[in-house]
Amino acid sequence: MSQKHLVFLFHGMGDDKENWSKKYTDQLIKISKNYNNLKPAKNSKKSVIEESINFKEIKYNNFFEKALEDMGDNSKKILDILKKKNEKIPEFQETFEWILDLSKRDDFFKTHLMDVILWKIDPFLRNRIITAIANEMAPLINKQIDYKNLERRVSIIAYSLGTSVCHDTINALASGSWNRKDEYNGLAPIVFHFHSIHMISNVSYLLESSDSKVYKPFIKPGPWGDEGSYCMEYHTYKHDYDPFTWPKEYNPPWKDESGYTNQPISSIGDWNTHSLTHYLDNPLVHIPIFERLFESGIITPDEEDKAIESHLNKTLKFKDQESVKKKMKVIGNIFRESPDLKALVKGLRKLL
Numbered sequence: 001m002s003q004k005h006l007v008f009l010f011h012g013m014g015d016d017k018e019n020w021s022k023k024y025t026d027q028l029i030k031i032s033k034n035y036n037n038l039k040p041a042k043n044s045k046k047s048v049i050e051e052s053i054n055f056k057e058i059k060y061n062n063f064f065e066k067a068l069e070d071m072g073d074n075s076k077k078i079l080d081i082l083k084k085k086n087e088k089i090p091e092f093q094e095t096f097e098w099i100l101d102l103s104k105r106d107d108f109f110k111t112h113l114m115d116v117i118l119w120k121i122d123p124f125l126r127n128r129i130i131t132a133i134a135n136e137m138a139p140l141i142n143k144q145i146d147y148k149n150l151e152r153r154v155s156i157i158a159y160s161l162g163t164s165v166c167h168d169t170i171n172a173l174a175s176g177s178w179n180r181k182d183e184y185n186g187l188a189p190i191v192f193h194f195h196s197i198h199m200i201s202n203v204s205y206l207l208e209s210s211d212s213k214v215y216k217p218f219i220k221p222g223p224w225g226d227e228g229s230y231c232m233e234y235h236t237y238k239h240d241y242d243p244f245t246w247p248k249e250y251n252p253p254w255k256d257e258s259g260y261t262n263q264p265i266s267s268i269g270d271w272n273t274h275s276l277t278h279y280l281d282n283p284l285v286h287i288p289i290f291e292r293l294f295e296s297g298i299i300t301p302d303e304e305d306k307a308i309e310s311h312l313n314k315t316l317k318f319k320d321q322e323s324v325k326k327k328m329k330v331i332g333n334i335f336r337e338s339p340d341l342k343a344l345v346k347g348l349r350k351l352l
Helices: 022-034 048-052 062-086 092-104 108-121 122-144 161-175 278-281 283-291 301-315 321-337 341-351
Strands: 004-008 053-058 152-161 194-200 229-239 259-264
Touching: 004 122, 004 161, 004 341, 022 048, 022 278, 022 283, 048 053, 053 062, 053 122, 062 122, 108 122, 108 161, 152 283, 161 194, 194 278, 194 283, 229 278, 229 283, 259 283, 278 283, 283 301, 283 341
Parallel strands: 004 053, 004 152, 152 194, 194 229, 229 259
Antiparallel strands: none
8 A cells, every 4th residue: 555645734723622633634535525536445434535645733722822821820920929019010910910811711812813913923932833843743754755766745734823833834844943953954945845735714924924934935836856945836725705815915926936826716605704614615625635635637627617516506505695795895904904913803803
């Protein structure tokens, strides 16, 4: 049996449970059975995807949770000291009381928004996350690739906040900055390239950091051995009514190069046009993913046409399409007025 294709999965904001990816891999498995070449063989208990692909979920939400917990503990210590000394510094107390309260909450602001905020504003936490993920990915990649035959069987699917985390981690892997103990980077672009990278609802440009610019190498497509690229193919998927891709739209200067596609989609079948399930359900998203994880032509043109038509007919039954469009336009206007983190937070709170 040939070696399975290794596919790393990067989650969006708020995914904090083990096996968070099962919901989405199960969705892909279910969808795959609609296509002849991906249907399981007779008497097989596993789908073609399960037989051919090794999904590896990347989890980093625990870093955000720990950071908030530590912030709450430190705030409590400071408040206790002020209380013991009977000192009153209103502006400090209000801030530390707010942080302490936030650390105890279990609402959308804490579980989702703070992920984005902490990733954007805390470079030390960001670097810890990048280093941890790189240390998790590197041995799996080394085990997977065959330098002798130059097999390129490692890919990535990243979503929302995960597109930014993925971008910075890949830059670290390519440059070797994640592993300062080893002078030789065994995963440098000259010796390794990802097979394909799929960025769904790509917000990496919106959340870029000053020390890891989005349009600079290495996250761009190029041939094996090219020192200025780190993947054979790079694909991004953007819904016309996903407002979180609007503030700073991903539009690389190398967009016309071979190996890059930007797939726009517009059909609406759910109120949350930003959700990963909504994206994956669309044939304009899952078919390109299947074609890169398996091989071009795995899905016939006739099957593709029928899938797109069927999906469109299904979404046309969704009665709230115009209401969704209006709501997303309101959120989008917030972003356009001020395309920064404050606007992103405001928009997220309006969406959910």
